[in-house]
Amino acid sequence: MEIKRFTLGPVMTNLYVVSEKGRGFIVDAVEKSNLVTDYINDNNIQIDFILQTHTHFDHVLGLEYYKKLYDVKVFASSESKGIANDKNYNLAYNYDNLYVPIDEYLEDDEIITDFEIKAVKTPGHSLDSISYLIGDIIFSGDTLFNMSIGRTDFPGGDFETLMNSINEKYRVLKPSTIVYPGHGEKTSLDYEFNNNPFLI
Template identity: 60%
Template sequence: MEVKKFTIGPALANLYVVSKDGHGFIVDCADKDEAVDKYIKDNNIKIEFILQTHTHFDHVMGLEYYKNLYDVDVYASEDAKDIANDPTYNLGSYYHDLYVPIDKYLKDGEIIEPFHINAIKTPGHTLDSMSFLVDDDIFTGDCLFRLSIGRYDFPGGDYDTIIDSIKNKICVLDKDIKVYPGHRSSSTIGYEIENNPFLK
């Protein structure tokens, strides 16, 4: 599985293009960017769908663009149903034309084929936070960062909940799994268990 990261948008969020054998998907459409379009075109990747780890504005500003460009479905947590387009929750009140289209709402533990992606609810940063495990990679959105955790002071956030999500949903996985967060650089589960000060 090939993972290509693009750090873009007003809050420098990570957009990932994940591909294998000419097929792929996007994780978190932080914004539209010519470099993303070029990478997908140059590598002849057929985008099959889009995954959203959560629906804060800085992770969805390019969502409508990429959904329409590739004519694909958008997957997000079932907990996004009532809040995705509420500016109180998506923090997008400054962006009056922000629209968060979601086609399929995922339950905890639901498997997304053909890549066999495990959708794991990891609330605490937001109500609708979800991590996606595929092979030896996990996309954690703003739940777990390298040596840090996501903010929990936004609407729907909670410190005890995010710590529970990390310890009981993510850290129980194989320690060699690579962590791809919504901001900053990648890590591994084992590295975070040993070094992340929030997990002591």
């Protein structure tokens, strides 16, 4: 499985293109970018769907564009229903025309059969934070970063809830699990549980 990271947008947010044998998907449609579309075209990747780890503005600025371009469904947490287009939750105060289209609302432990992706609800940074587990890798969104954790001072954020998500959902995974976060460099659960000041 090939994972290509693009860091884009006003707050340097990660968009991932994940592919295998000519098929793939996008994790967090951060921003419209020729870097992304050129990579997809140059590698002849058929984009099958988009996964959103949550619906804060910096993770969805390119969502409507990529959804229309590739004519695909968008998956997000069921908690996104009702808040994805609410500026009090998506924080898109400076983006009057932002629209966050979601087609499929996921429940905890639900499996997306293409690529055998497991939805893991991890609220705390936001009400609708959800991680995606594929084998020994996890896309954590803004739940867990390299040597840090997500902010909890936004509407719907809660420190205790975030820590419970990490301790209850991540600590049961293999320590070797590789973490692809919404911001910054990739890391591993083993490294974070032994070095991250919020977790040791």
